[in-house]
Amino acid sequence: MKYAHQIASYEMVKIVTAYLNGVKVQFGNKVRMFLNLLLKKNERIKALKSEMKKNEGTEKEIVATIKTITEQISKVKLAISSRSIEDVPKEFFSSNDLDKIRNLFDSYSTDYRFAKGSIYYDCKANPLKHIKAYYRLSSMCEALQNKSFNCFPLRKGFIPSYMTIDTYILNTQILKNSIISHLDKEVVWGAVLDVRSKAMKPQGERRIMKFRGTIYTDGVGVSVLKQSYDTMKKGGSSGGKPKSIKAEEFQYIEKLGKEELLAGVGKCVLIDPGRRDLLYCMHEKSTVENKMIYRYTSNQKAIETKSRKFRKLRNNLKRDEVIAAELSLSHFKSSTVNKDKFIEYLQERAKVTHVMKAYYLNEDRPAAEDQGAGGFLPFRKMKFSSFINQQQADKRLAKKLRERFGNDSILILGNWSAGKVKYHEPIRGVGMRRMLAKEGFQVYLLDEFRTSSLCPSCQNGELETFKKVQNPRPYQREKYPVVDRHGLLRCKNQQCLKAVMSTIETTDKAPLRRLWNRDMAATLNFRQILFSLRANGERPERFCRSKKPLSTGSKRKDMSSPSASTSQPTKRQNNPL
Numbered sequence: 289m290k291y292a293h294q295i296a297s298y299e300m301v302k303i304v305t306a307y308l309n310g311v312k313v314q315f316g317n318k319v320r321m322f323l324n325l326l327l328k329k330n331e332r333i334k335a336l337k338s339e340m341k342k343n344e345g346t347e348k349e350i351v352a353t354i355k356t357i358t359e360q361i362s363k364v365k366l367a368i369s370s371r372s373i374e375d376v377p378k379e380f381f382s383s384n385d386l387d388k389i390r391n392l393f394d395s396y397s398t399d400y401r402f403a404k405g406s407i408y409y410d411c412k413a414n415p416l417k418h419i420k421a422y423y424r425l426s427s428m429c430e431a432l433q434n435k436s437f438n439c440f441p442l443r444k445g446f447i448p449s450y451m452t453i454d455t456y457i458l459n460t461q462i463l464k465n466s467i468i469s470h471l472d473k474e475v476v477w478g479a480v481l482d483v484r485s486k487a488m489k490p491q492g493e494r495r496i497m498k499f500r501g502t503i504y505t506d507g508v509g510v511s512v513l514k515q516s517y518d519t520m521k522k523g524g525s526s527g528g529k530p531k532s533i534k535a536e537e538f539q540y541i542e543k544l545g546k547e548e549l550l551a552g553v554g555k556c557v558l559i560d561p562g563r564r565d566l567l568y569c570m571h572e573k574s575t576v577e578n579k580m581i582y583r584y585t586s587n588q589k590a591i592e593t594k595s596r597k598f599r600k601l602r603n604n605l606k607r608d609e610v611i612a613a614e615l616s617l618s619h620f621k622s623s624t625v626n627k628d629k630f631i632e633y634l635q636e637r638a639k640v641t642h643v644m645k646a647y648y649l650n651e652d653r654p655a656a657e658d659q660g661a662g663g664f665l666p667f668r669k670m671k672f673s674s675f676i677n678q679q680q681a682d683k684r685l686a687k688k689l690r691e692r693f694g695n696d697s698i699l700i701l702g703n704w705s706a707g708k709v710k711y712h713e714p715i716r717g718v719g720m721r722r723m724l725a726k727e728g729f730q731v732y733l734l735d736e737f738r739t740s741s742l743c744p745s746c747q748n749g750e751l752e753t754f755k756k757v758q759n760p761r762p763y764q765r766e767k768y769p770v771v772d773r774h775g776l777l778r779c780k781n782q783q784c785l786k787a788v789m790s791t792i793e794t795t796d797k798a799p800l801r802r803l804w805n806r807d808m809a810a811t812l813n814f815r816q817i818l819f820s821l822r823a824n825g826e827r828p829e830r831f832c833r834s835k836k837p838l839s840t841g842s843k844r845k846d847m848s849s850p851s852a853s854t855s856q857p858t859k860r861q862n863n864p865l
Contacts, residue, residue: 291460291468298452306441311415315422316408317707318437322392322425323365325432326385333357369407388428395421427625438623446641446648447667448506455501473501487512508651508668509675538721541700541732541821549822552698552730557689558814559701560736560807561720563712564775567685568807571693572815582692584685586713592681595713598670605665610647613640686727699729700814702736711761734814738831740777743802744812747830749781751804777804 289295324330333354340350367376373389381389396417402410411418426439443449455473459465463479477483483499491497491514502513541549560568564586571580590596617640620633650664689697705717716723725731743749755773759765778801779785785801813831820828 289461291456294454294456295451295461307419308415310439310441311418311422312412314437315411315415315418315425318422318425318429319369319392319407320365321434322429323368323389324361325429325434326381326388327361327364329357329361366406369402370405371402371407392421392424392428395424423625426623430625436621436623436625439625442622444622446644447671448649450504450506450509450511453503453505477501490514492516506668506671508666509672537718538725538731538733540703541734541818542827544732544821546822546825549818553822555694555696555698556818557693557697557699558734558811558818559699560739560810560814561702561704561715561717562807563706563709563715565807566716567720568811569689569693570808570811570815571697572818580693582688584688589681592684593674593677595674598674601665601670602667607647609643613643616640682723682727686724686729689724689729697729698732699724700732700734700818702739702810702814703733704736734817735827735831736810737833739810739813739817740806742813742830743779743781743784743804744809744816745802746779746781746784747816747828749779749784751777751806751809752780754778754801775806777806777809778802779804 336353336357337350340353345353364376364380367373368389371393373386373393376386400417403413404410407418422439426437430436453462455471455476456468458480459471459476460468463476465476474483477499482488488499490499496516497514498516499512500515500517502515504511504513554573556572558570558572562568565583566586566589567582567584569582569584574580617633617636620636621629622633624630624633647664648667651666651668689699701721706715708714721731721733741751743751753772753774753776755776756770757773759768759771817827817831820826
């Protein structure tokens with residue numbers, strides 16, 4: 289293709305960005321996974337649980353022993369993360385396993401030092417330095433017959449994605465004009481669109497954000513890029529201020545001064561994020577008599593964005609030949625780093641490409657042909673609709689929060705975060721916070737440590753799950769027929785039990801226990817932390833972290849929280865491994 293170098297340069301930037309983002313997001317997790325495989329963590333825990341159950345060990349003893357194992361494994365991971373392989377006790381790894389770890393670290397030069405002495409931090413700070421190690425890690429995991437992963441992300445879908453079109457590409461590839469220098473952007477773009485339309489008008493302060501000749505499109509949806517400076521060839525810029533680096537995008541309330549905390553009295557909304565209830569919101573003035581609560585659930589989101597409807601359409605209307613083609617392609621791993629296996633994948637992909645393109649690229653057909661016939665779906669239009677629906681759902685959520693809690697409400701969100709879990713949609717963490725901030729809310733974070741573990745009523749008792757129910761997931765019932773009801777908790781403190789009993793008449797029934805909805809308990813504890821910070825500038829002692837080394841594998845809490853303390857030496861324990 290003539291004059292195609294401009295398109296290639298944009299795609300090259302996307303590929304490099306995808307590689308570096310993959311290292312930033314996944315490398316640390318994959319190193320932990322690799323070490324867990326070498327340590328046989330899951331096998332050890334499973335064998336230990338089985339042995340202790342045979343010896344009639346209590347659930348509490350089993351949990352305590354498993355915790356000891358995981359803590360020792362975490363210490364091993366921390367030692368290895370600083371490249372201190374020789375300091376790791378020999379009983380943890382065989383000589384063959386140590387050779388594999390050394391092989392991983394041989395990817396770096398001998399004089400290379402990890403930032404802050406940790407490979408987990410350095411992979412985010414300097415991802416380019418870890419590309420070679422990421423490849424070796426993927427190769428060794430595949431050799432261990434573990435689930436392989438893409439160290440080099442691939443675009444495997446057949447639905448066209450967005451591409452960049454600038455003035456040069458428009459002029460040479462679409463208008464087929466041989467003149468390629470001193471182009472008048474307004475004249476060139478005026479040949480294909482109305483440059484005076486509302487979407488093309490300047491925006492921002494002093495109207496300096498203007499359309500300067502670049503759009504993104506997949507042939508259906510279009511995103512207009514507006515900039516405060518002109519774009520040069522190959523994606524560069526002619527100037528402009530460098531981006532300022534923010535030390536902290538969202539502040540923790542523990543870092544606010546007393547004046548700032550007192551200024552928000554009567555305005556704060558405590559929010560506990562989660563999976564089923566994406567946002568469980570409670571105003572600080574909420575009482576039993578006057579409840580000020582709002583729940584934004586995953587089901588509500590699915591209805592508003594129509595994600596469930598679109599998913600069912602894609603599954604139910606998929607043609608038989610497409611299902612067969614996808615099934616045959618699934619027998620070959622696209623994530624492999626083995627050359628021969630990847631060639632086999634490419635050969636199989638080439639065989640099914642004509643079937644897949646005929647189905648997924650049907651929107652490129654002439655308008656006279658009926659796209660709806662024969663199970664064809666407008667995939668790009670559905671994708672565009674999903675984006676619009678998400679924006680509308682965000683606006684609707686912001687409006688509901690203002691109606692329920694007031695226009696001047698201050699949102700305090702728990703810092704809970706979680707990785708991707710099988711059969712669950714990804715959780716919006718920082719994306720949700722940014723959306724709420726963009727809608728005009730003041731957004732702060734709060735460290736959730738132990739807020740779902742302690743009773744907000746008696747302030748001493750621990751909460752526990754107790755109700756056993758049939759597994760709600762039919763595909764897991766054979767393996768796990770009965771599971772705990774995660775969202776229902778009860779207090780273990782006997783004094784709290786007596787307080788409940790004193791409020792009811794004595795009956796022949798079993799004693800009542802104080803029950804809690806997990807999210808409600810968390811938000812009530814959020815409120816206690818907020819009130820304590822206003823009163824004396826400190827979190828209640830029961831919600832403060834103990835001085836222990838932090839686990840390298842935990843995703844439940846954000847370990848950058850202000851209440852996390854530095855690690856201290858602990859007493860030597862017997863090695864249960």
